[in-house]
Amino acid sequence: MAWELRNDRPIYVQIVERIQMQIISGVYKPGDKLPSVRELAMEAGVNPNTMQKAFGELERKELIVTIRTSGRVVTEDDAMIEKVKKQFAKEQIKTFLQKMNELGFGIEDTIRLLQNVKEEV
């Protein structure tokens, strides 16, 4: 089926991450209408209740908003999207630093290495 989902983590969490990524990377733009729960569940090959739960989570994070007449849309609050984007970037950096640490590079070493790589590219 269409969506690649890992099988060791809750499905709704992975759906939340995926849609979040699509929002911060601009696949879905602020104010864009999202497909219905059923449509997206079909596309992903997951249970509609699971998709519903993921949407609930995205609403709680204020990334999507339900409008009575037109269904669910992406928030038009740019600051909100920016905030989630920064948060996501931070998580990526933390993971990266963790891996570098496992390789034996401290933060200062890592920054120096980053400088070197920057000059190469």
Added chain:
Amino acid sequence: MSVLVECNNLTKCYVPNMPAVEKLNLTMERGHIIGLLGPNGSGKTTLIKMMNGLLRPTEGQVLINGFEPGPETKKCVSYLPERTYLSAQKTVRDIVDFFADFYEDFRRDRAYAMIDSLQINPAARLKTLSKGTKEKVQLILVMSREADLYILDEPIAGVDPAARDYILRTILNNYNPEGSLLISTHLISDIENILDDVIFIKNGHLVAQTTVERIREENGKSVDAYFREVFAC
């Protein structure tokens, strides 16, 4: 959420004092897709046959929509048995007519839409079809009803992976928020993304009734991996 199926102290002995299902207590809610999982000989088919009135409980009862299995429940339960009961001489079209005649809630358009997408020839006699195609025809018939409860006993075993995907999508598409779907299978990894709940049974006893998400959250593994651990030989 209201209760659709209720098993109270449900017991079946084929031979006295050798229960295939013993004192089973469980409920299934409306609007859920439920996997009935257990090793061979754990009592899955026995439970399903009791739900469909093909076997009488030795003790206890099973209620569907508040009724014991009978004409009332057959109206609202769409059942795919483990073995076919359709006449091999009949054509696919004959059988669709037969179902349309027999069940008030049968949707002929839905059946033909699926027959068409799976490229099955409606004029073919059942005996000329391959094992997998025969299974597809039966599943189409069962899923073309607008039932409160669909009970599928090993629905995808003989079907190729591409058709399996199509069938799972069909199940999701025809899923009615008021109804429920009970699937018994060994092919857990193929279906676990579409399940809400799982029921694990072993030796006729309930081992666990939980949700797919809870298994993943609590154990950090898929239902398939968890099953292999719980039922390790």
